[in-house]
Amino acid sequence: MEQIVHKNLKVNGINMHVAELGQGPAAVLFLHGFPELWYSWRHQMVHLSGKGYRTIAPDLRGYGDTDAPPSPTSYTVLHIVGDLVALLDALGLDQVFLVGHDWGAIVAWWFCLLRPDRIKALVNTSVAFQPRNPFVKTIQGYRDVLGDGFYMCRFQEAGKAEEAFASTDTASVIRRFLSGRDPKPPCIPTELSLDILFKAPPPPLPSWLLPEDVDYYATKFDKSGFTGGLNYYRAMDLSWELTGPWTKSVIKVPVKFLIGDMDVTYHFPGVKEYIQSGGLKKYVPLLEEVVVIEGVGHFLNQEIPDLVSQHILDFISKF
Numbered sequence: 001m002e003q004i005v006h007k008n009l010k011v012n013g014i015n016m017h018v019a020e021l022g023q024g025p026a027a028v029l030f031l032h033g034f035p036e037l038w039y040s041w042r043h044q045m046v047h048l049s050g051k052g053y054r055t056i057a058p059d060l061r062g063y064g065d066t067d068a069p070p071s072p073t074s075y076t077v078l079h080i081v082g083d084l085v086a087l088l089d090a091l092g093l094d095q096v097f098l099v100g101h102d103w104g105a106i107v108a109w110w111f112c113l114l115r116p117d118r119i120k121a122l123v124n125t126s127v128a129f130q131p132r133n134p135f136v137k138t139i140q141g142y143r144d145v146l147g148d149g150f151y152m153c154r155f156q157e158a159g160k161a162e163e164a165f166a167s168t169d170t171a172s173v174i175r176r177f178l179s180g181r182d183p184k185p186p187c188i189p190t191e192l193s194l195d196i197l198f199k200a201p202p203p204p205l206p207s208w209l210l211p212e213d214v215d216y217y218a219t220k221f222d223k224s225g226f227t228g229g230l231n232y233y234r235a236m237d238l239s240w241e242l243t244g245p246w247t248k249s250v251i252k253v254p255v256k257f258l259i260g261d262m263d264v265t266y267h268f269p270g271v272k273e274y275i276q277s278g279g280l281k282k283y284v285p286l287l288e289e290v291v292v293i294e295g296v297g298h299f300l301n302q303e304i305p306d307l308v309s310q311h312i313l314d315f316i317s318k319f
Contacts, residue, residue, distance in 0.1 A: 004045065008065070011086035012079070017065035018058045018087065022049025026120075027093050028316065029084070030057040033102020033126070034229045035177055037064045039216055040101065043305030044312060051313055056096070058087060060104070062228020064220045070227075072158070072234035077110040078242055080232075085115055094118070097316045101125045101301050103232050112253045113246055121254040121319050123312045126298060127265050128257065128275055131283050134247045138236040145269050149187040154194055155233040164194035165226050171218040173226075175202040178209055178217075181297050183267040208303045251284040256315040258308065260296030289315070 005020045019038040028048055030041035038057035045055040059066040061083050062075060069075075084107070088096060098119050100108030105127035112119050133141060142150050155161045165173050176198060188194055205211065257280070259266050266272055274280060281287050291311060293300065301308045 004042075009087065009090045011090055012083045014061060014067035014069065014083065016058050016061070016067070016083060016087060018056060018091075019045070020054070020056050021045045022052070022054045024049070024052040024054045026052075026316075027054040027056055027091075027096045028312070029088075029096040029098050030055065031084075031098070031100040031104030031107050032057070032060060032063070033100075033104050034232065035174065035217070035221065035226060036102070037217060037220055039213070040299075040301060041099075044099070044301060044309045047306070047309035048313060051317075053097075053316075056087075056091065058084075060107070062224075062231055064224060068224060068228035068231075072231040073238055075228075075231040075235040076239040076242055077107060078114075078239070079235075080107045081111045081114050084111055085118060088118055095120050097319075098122045099124070099312055100127075102127060102298070103229075109251060110243075112251050112255075113249055116252045119253045121256075121316055122251075123256045123258065123315050125258040125300060125308070126260075126263055128259070128271060128280050129251060129283055132240065132243055132247050134244070138240045140237075146185055146187060149189045151186040151188065152233050152236070154188055154190075155230055158234065161194055161230050162225065162227055164197060167195040168198040169218075170222050171214050172198060172202045174214050174217045174221065175205065175209075178214075178299055178302070179203040179206055180264075181262060183262050183264050183297075185264060185268055206303070208305070213302075250282075251286070253286060254315075254319070255284050255287045256289045256291070256311065257284075257287065258291045258293065258300065258311055260293045260298065260300045260303075262295060262297045263300070264298055266292075 007018050009016050032040045038059050041057040049055045061080055062068040095118055098108050105124045108122055108124050109129045112122055142152050296304055
């Protein structure tokens with residue numbers, strides 16, 4: 001870990017913090033989720049750099065040591081993909097292998113949709129590609145299926161989630177999110193305040209999450225706050241509006257998809273059937289493999305880092 005090189009680059013009008021390890025001719029770009037950082041990929045960076053790859057993991061816009069523009073309108077998928085295209089240009093890279101998780105997976109799908117010329121192949125995890133519904137905005141679609149209490153709906157009002165997160169210490173927030181094992185979609189009835197998430201003591205740390213890991217995340221989020229990450233949710237409907245030209249578009253890069261069978265996203269209504277029945281393959285025609293990993297939750301890149309690293313290596317080494 002001490003060999004990881006950290007740098008700050010000017011990309012797309014913001015300053016972006018980037019972690020790098022390895023000197024190989026082929027590069028792998030890792031995209032983290034919420035509430036995470038480049039640090040979520042520490043294990044994969046060490047593993048793949050040891051196999052001859054150059055590994056790159058930024059703090060995405062709004063996170064960690066990367067700038068966090070104040071307006072939610074600055075967090076559409078077009079902004080985030082724009083940051084990453086500019087990052088590749090700044091690093092002198094024409095193409096990379098791409099790996100995503102959680103929000104990073106959503107961004108990775110859109111990166112491949114918008115700029116397939118920059119991606120050799122994609123290994124995506126946890127969040128399956130969902131085609132744009134031209135008739136229903138994203139948040140309304142979630143409301144229709146999961147109700148107003150669904151967490152993405154509850155995150156829409158500026159300041160409310162931040163207030164709830166501030167009701168406890170940041171380390172407890174991180175522990176609550178990363179240690180959760182309930183596969184049911186998170187819903188908080190609208191008559192309850194969001195701080196009910198943190199009323200009970202956080203669960204004990206799983207074996208794969210060390211106190212020093214929690215401390216690293218907490219130190220960074222103490223500094224940056226959570227608004228940047230929450231603004232991804234608040235920009236979802238604007239992303240829906242702006243991406244109209246890509247309705248019915250398909251992903252045209254080779255893909256491998258990994259998900260744990262205890263992952264909350266796997267248990268969203270219809271997702272399991274969509275993946276298993278060929279719906280994902282319809283929109284990702286170059287999907288070569290779907291791996292459902294038994295007994296594994298949402299943060300699989302940290303829970304089973306060696307297995308995830310090997311899955312990534314097995315796939316990208318073919319290109």
